[in-house]
Amino acid sequence: MIDIKLLQKDFDEVATALNRKGVSQDILDNLKALSVDAKAKRQEMENVTAEQNTLSKDFGRYKKEGLDIAPLQENINKLKNQKQDLEEQVRVLEEELSSIILGVPNMPDSDVPDGADENENVVLETIGEKPSFTFEPKEHWDLGESNGTLDFTRGVKLAKSRFTAMRGQSAKLERALINYMLKFNAERGFEEWYVPFMANTNALQGTGQLPKFGDDLFKIEGEDLYLIPTAEVALTNLYNDEIIPVEELPYLMTSYTPCFRKEAGSAGRDTRGLIRQHQFDKVEMVAITTQEQSEEVFEKMVSCASDLLTSLGLAHQKVMLCTGDLGFSATRTIDLEVWLPGQGKYREISSISNTRDFQARRAKIRYKDGKKNILAHTLNGSSLAVGRTLVAIMENYQQEDGTISIPEVLKKYM
Numbered sequence: 001m002i003d004i005k006l007l008q009k010d011f012d013e014v015a016t017a018l019n020r021k022g023v024s025q026d027i028l029d030n031l032k033a034l035s036v037d038a039k040a041k042r043q044e045m046e047n048v049t050a051e052q053n054t055l056s057k058d059f060g061r062y063k064k065e066g067l068d069i070a071p072l073q074e075n076i077n078k079l080k081n082q083k084q085d086l087e088e089q090v091r092v093l094e095e096e097l098s099s100i101i102l103g104v105p106n107m108p109d110s111d112v113p114d115g116a117d118e119n120e121n122v123v124l125e126t127i128g129e130k131p132s133f134t135f136e137p138k139e140h141w142d143l144g145e146s147n148g149t150l151d152f153t154r155g156v157k158l159a160k161s162r163f164t165a166m167r168g169q170s171a172k173l174e175r176a177l178i179n180y181m182l183k184f185n186a187e188r189g190f191e192e193w194y195v196p197f198m199a200n201t202n203a204l205q206g207t208g209q210l211p212k213f214g215d216d217l218f219k220i221e222g223e224d225l226y227l228i229p230t231a232e233v234a235l236t237n238l239y240n241d242e243i244i245p246v247e248e249l250p251y252l253m254t255s256y257t258p259c260f261r262k263e264a265g266s267a268g269r270d271t272r273g274l275i276r277q278h279q280f281d282k283v284e285m286v287a288i289t290t291q292e293q294s295e296e297v298f299e300k301m302v303s304c305a306s307d308l309l310t311s312l313g314l315a316h317q318k319v320m321l322c323t324g325d326l327g328f329s330a331t332r333t334i335d336l337e338v339w340l341p342g343q344g345k346y347r348e349i350s351s352i353s354n355t356r357d358f359q360a361r362r363a364k365i366r367y368k369d370g371k372k373n374i375l376a377h378t379l380n381g382s383s384l385a386v387g388r389t390l391v392a393i394m395e396n397y398q399q400e401d402g403t404i405s406i407p408e409v410l411k412k413y414m
Contacts, residue, residue, distance in 0.1 A: 001101045001362050004094075008035045017107035020114060020323045031100060038093040045086035052079040102205065103212045106358040108323050109332045115322025121335070122322065127306060128315035130339050131396050138402070139342035140394040141273040144170060146402045150274070161271075162263065162278045169414075170390065173406070174281060176413035177386050177393075178256045181283040181308065185383055188304045190254035190285055195234035197257055198225045203237040206363030208329040208355075218260045218278075227260035231284035232380040239288060241364040243373055250289040250297050254383065257282065274387045275347065281386035287379040290367060291357070294377035298354045302334050305350040305383045312407045314392050315339040317346055329355045338388070342395040349388045352381030 007014050015028045055076050062069045113122050144150025149170035155163040166174055182192055201224055204210040209217060209229060218227040228234060235253045244251075259282050270276035285304065287297045302318065309316045321333040330353035337346035357375040360366070366373045397405040406414060 001098075001358065002104060002107060003357075003361065004035065004097065004101065007031065007101075008039045011035065014107065018104065020108055020112075021105050021326065022324060023104060027100070027104070031097070031104070034093060034097045034100065038090065038097050041086060041090050041093055045083060045090055048079055048083045048086060052076060052083060055079065102362070105326075105328045106208075106331050106355060108326055108330075112326065112332050113320060113322045114324075116324040117322075118325045120322045121325055122320045124318040124320055124334070126315075126317045128310060128313070128339075130315045131341060133341065133398075133400075135400045137341040137395060137398060139273065140340075140391045142342075143394050143398055143402060143404065144273075147404070152272075159278070162276065164274060164277060169404070170394075172414055173390055173393065173410070174386060176410050177384075177389050178281060178283060179413050180410055181383060181386070181389075182254060182256060184308050184311065185254040185283065185285060185304060188300070190252045190304070193235060193238070193253050193255045195231060195238075195255055195257065197228055197260075199228050199233045199237070200224045200226075203233055203240065203363075206237050206240050207233050207359050208362065209233065212328060216262050218262060228257060229261045230259050230282060230380075230382075231255040231257040232286055235284065235286035236288070236359060236365075236378050236380065237363055239363075239365045239376075242366070244288070244365070244367040244376065246290060246367045246369045249367055249376070250287055250293050252297070253286045253288075255284055255286075256386075257284070274391050277387060283383050283386060285352075285379075285381045285383045288360075288365060289377045289379065290369070291374065291377050294354055294356065294379060298332075298352065298379055301352045301379060301381045301383075302336075305336055305352060305381060308383060309336060309338060309349070311409055312389070312393065314389075314396060316349070327351070327353060329353070329358050331356050331358070336384075338392045340392060340395050342398075347388065349392065350382040350384050352379070354379050 002014065011032050018028060055072060059069060059072060059076065062072055113120065115121065141150065149167050151165040151167055155165040158165065186192055198220065201210055204226060217229060220226065235255055259280055261278060263276055263278060285301050287301065289297050306316065306318065316336050316338045319335045319337055321335060326333055333351055333353040335348050336350040338349040340347050356377050359378045360375045365376045365378065367376050393407065394404050397407065399405060
């Protein structure tokens with residue numbers, strides 16, 4: 001979450017940054033009023049505490065000198081009651097302030113372009129050559145149905161819409177991609193983890209999915225558990241409420257998990273195929289760094305995901321997200337969009353974000369530098385969304401007879 005002290009110290013600067021992210025003026029006005037009240041009430045409480053401490057020191061001297069302690073005792077008791085009343089008022093105000101702040105997004109970096117939505121994102125670089133075909137390329141759902149490797153009907157029968165069953169070579173390709181991605185990331189210095197596919201409220205609050213995005217999560221009935229929407233939740237919260245020795249940083253981690261999302265806000269979008277599913281596989285990268293390391297690690301993560309796509313022979317572009325498309329926890333994000341010839345457009349396949357200390361403040365992830373405990377920086381990125389990579393291979397490597405060639409680097413995994 002954003003820093004309450006920064007909010008109280010320089011509200012106008014924080015408000016300007018949050019306004020760029022789309023936070024309404026009503027919320028900002030409420031935040032300002034609460035932060036001013038909480039700061040003033042805390043100062044009043046500290047003044048009463050200081051006065052009480054001064055009188056308490058006089059108490060011993062009064063007794064020693066044989067002075068009348070009754071008026072002094074009366075004042076001390078009065079201040080004690082006043083302090084208790086103020087403590088309660090401060091607690092209520094700060095709890096209300098924290099509750100609102102938990103639903104307020106991170107501030108964008110100053111160089112993130114302003115924009116209302118994805119149409120105002122900025123293409124930074126285009127990498128690789130698009131394939132050319134002597135025939136009209138098909139979309140992946142047509143290819144999958146014609147060669148019998150994607151079964152959308154039976155996926156719905158087993159669960160509901162936006163679930164798919166994979167068969168034969170598509171199932172093998174999904175597994176091959178997971179293994180290849182994990183190995184690729186490991187060679188770039190990311191340590192592999194295997195983590196639970198469920199997380200509790202504390203973990204999901206730590207990375208920012210709760211409380212704001214509860215409607216997009218699959219809740220386990222009768223348990224304080226949710227199916228994870230991404231391995232970012234588990235990997236980041238491995239160090240929830242911990243203090244890390246500075247010499248151990250950065251931590252670079254990668255993990256395969258299935259991911260589960262209700263896609264509550266996507267009605268009518270990508271209703272066919274594998275692009276937007278309730279369950280999908282993803283290989284994730286997560287980094288925990290010092291504040292000085294995070295920019296370098298951010299570039300390392302972008303390069304890792306981009307080079308992975310290049311190794312698969314997939315044309316793609318790097319895109320800087322504008323403020324209106326930036327995620328809740330992110331200060332800056334670069335998306336990688338892969339070329340899909342069947343759809344005739346680039347589609348997102350990876351999203352790499354620096355959240356700076358936003359998640360670390362929520363999850364209490366710190367590192368010790370000398371005698372000081374400092375909030376870490378956390379970063380996350382897809383490397384890659386496996387189902388979308390499978391889609392990209394199907395569409396880019398399709399043959400005229402409907403069969404799919406396999407990229408050279410994947411053959412030994414098949």
